[in-house]
Amino acid sequence: MGLKLYGLPMSTCTTRVLTCLHEKGLEFELVPINLFGGEHKQPPFLEKNPFGQIPVLEDGDLTLFESRAITAYIAHKFRDSGCDLIRHGDDNEAAVVRVWVEAEAQQYSPAIQPIVFQCLVAPRIGKTSDQKIIDESVEKLGSVLDVYEARLSKTKYLAGDHFTLADLHHLSYTFYLMKTPYASLVESRPHVKAWWEDISARPAFVKVSENMKFEAK
Numbered sequence: 001m002g003l004k005l006y007g008l009p010m011s012t013c014t015t016r017v018l019t020c021l022h023e024k025g026l027e028f029e030l031v032p033i034n035l036f037g038g039e040h041k042q043p044p045f046l047e048k049n050p051f052g053q054i055p056v057l058e059d060g061d062l063t064l065f066e067s068r069a070i071t072a073y074i075a076h077k078f079r080d081s082g083c084d085l086i087r088h089g090d091d092n093e094a095a096v097v098r099v100w101v102e103a104e105a106q107q108y109s110p111a112i113q114p115i116v117f118q119c120l121v122a123p124r125i126g127k128t129s130d131q132k133i134i135d136e137s138v139e140k141l142g143s144v145l146d147v148y149e150a151r152l153s154k155t156k157y158l159a160g161d162h163f164t165l166a167d168l169h170h171l172s173y174t175f176y177l178m179k180t181p182y183a184s185l186v187e188s189r190p191h192v193k194a195w196w197e198d199i200s201a202r203p204a205f206v207k208v209s210e211n212m213k214f215e216a217k
């Protein structure tokens, strides 16, 4: 029995895993979960992820949730196929990958998620965008991107010379940020802009991003 990914093709955290699977050239089945119908908050899905969120990956009798834990599992188990996303052959390089994987989760994600939610999701679920939250998050994301701009003026990718999970984890939310009025946060920083254009042009993400559309309202 092969890999099964439970989620939705436009979901940021599902596409984080989808991109990893495609970078590795792996076969898998995508099992849609009806978020809008609340399927993720009821059994049997809650038995897979007690937090009631997508994605979940099943690999035989192993069930994983949290997208970044899932990509780390895939990148390690299938380390010899496709792109080496964790620099597993060099302890120091691998440690620097983990630093920037954490930076995405702890610094970047908390700043970018509210902008994407308020600008793109809230209007589609009948909520008005909260400009105060947006403004606070834009300021936070600007500070984070200033750090990225300095880093990327020295290295091609966040963890060094190679594309890794650290870069991959940024793709989904940044893709949606570029569809908001705040794309200038990326475009106004030359090294961040060049990095974004490089990583988002990779065939694996181009393929995944084709389905990253909210149905037209």
Ligand SMILES: N[C@@H](CCC(=O)N[C@@H](CSO)C(=O)NCC(=O)O)C(=O)O
Residues within 6 Å of the ligand: 011, 012, 013, 014, 035, 040, 052, 053, 054, 055, 065, 066, 067, 068
């Ligand atoms: N830290 C987790 C977040 C998952 C998540 O927010 N999933 C969303 C859809 S993706 O934006 C989700 O399931 N939302 C429904 C809900 O939270 O009720 C991860 O990285 O997997």
